[in-house]
Amino acid sequence: MAATLRQLEYLVTVVDTGSFTRAAEQLHVTQPALSHQVRALESALGGPLLERLPRAVRPTPLGRAVLPHARAVLADAQRLHAAARRTAGLEDGELEVATVHSVALGILPPVLRAWRRRYPAVRIRLREYPHADLLRAAMAAGGADLAIGPVPTDWDGPVRELGVEEFALVLPSDDPLANPPDGALPLSALADRAWVHYAPGHGLAELLDQSCARAGFLPHPAVRTEQTAAAPMLAAAGLGPALVPATILPPTLDAAVLHPHPPIHRPLAAYTRTRPDHLTTTFTEILATHTRLTG
Incomplete structure (x- = not known):
């Protein structure tokens, strides 16, 4: 069984506070639940991680070897969540947009200009294809977050017609x-x-x-x-x-x-494989607003 983020957080908190009691209070869990998770982590890693002394808790040699990696994993997880929050808030991130050549040339420039003015920190990666069938195949294979082109046939995901x-x-x-x-x-x-x-x-x-x-x-x-x-x-x-x-x-x-x-x-449309996230939905709204198409 692999170590979980929660178990690593419990281990680091026990070491930092020097006490199961204080760690449980800080984590807002019961002490038995905390002890259970630490024992499960020890079982997963093949040995004791903490030495329980009468008035303190200290890491074992295995615990000292594991601790830097546990801290690094938790820091990476925090950065991941922070990046997700920034992307959801349109403060950072990247959107991959696939389209056909004519749309990239005739439709997207004013859309990308409007996007850049409103969300300069969110990058757009553009992928262009010469034929709608190639665009559809690339989108189905996960080649982009959003496809813009002729309305696809037999498409199972969300489709928004643009005009x-x-x-x-x-x-x-x-x-x-x-x-x-x-x-x-x-x-x-x-x-x-x-x-x-x-x-x-x-x-x-x-x-x-x-x-x-x-x-x-x-x-x-x-x-x-x-x-x-x-x-x-x-x-x-x-x-x-x-x-x-x-x-x-x-x-x-x-x-x-x-x-x-x-x-x-x-007819042209924007389409995705699954329900679009906030970033993709926001781009699609700007796309619909700035495209020069007839109804």
């Missing part, structure tokens, strides 16, 4: 289709174009293929990129149309930004 991520079409400013009357363009109008596509395994490559398939064609890639942020830049440079999350578009982009018709969007 809908809208997608936009990016064309060069001088493209013949750059100025439709209502600002919307059917994907079928771009069926004969070579596209700025995404690398295989990227979640947006799958979304673009599915969206174009619903419009009756498969997009031919002029170039493939692994970087979500590069897609609108490449489209603006004339390499081909790009379908991108509207949240990642830089305000200074020199390009035509159109609405696909019909609209293309995907």
Whole structure:
């Protein structure tokens, strides 16, 4: 049987007070209960730890060998509880957040800025994945405290929907289709174009293929990129149309930004494996407040 924190605390208190009676008073336990726990610790460690003298108690050689380690364990436990209290009070700690590339680029910066202003001592460790399936698998395997991405299917833990991520079409400013009357363009109008596509395994490559398939064609890639942020830049440079999350578009982009018709969007959510703690819940509230998504 392993020694318990309570037994180590009882041993240290008896040695420090020099008396079972005074130790029991300080610990607010009965003397028989205290003696029982010390005997259980002696049994677990294989020998007597205390020598009971007529007017005092002193540690045996085994007790003297054990005592520094007992004090160290108790000090570590105190530090552990103090760290837990600081984290619960948002005075310290670290939160691991996993997400997909487009969310890290388009959704999280204002959220992290707001978090930093309010809780500067609580660190955020960000883990990014190219596909929602990889995000879900990493979260299921314990890779983060909170996942932010497309709403997961068949997820047993808590899920909080955040809103809908809208997608936009990016064309060069001088493209013949750059100025439709209502600002919307059917994907079928771009069926004969070579596209700025995404690398295989990227979640947006799958979304673009599915969206174009619903419009009756498969997009031919002029170039493939692994970087979500590069897609609108490449489209603006004339390499081909790009379908991108509207949240990642830089305000200074020199390009035509159109609405696909019909609209293309995907719902986003924050999800955890189990009931979130205070730190995770607080971050999720700030996330919900600062995300630029439609309802």
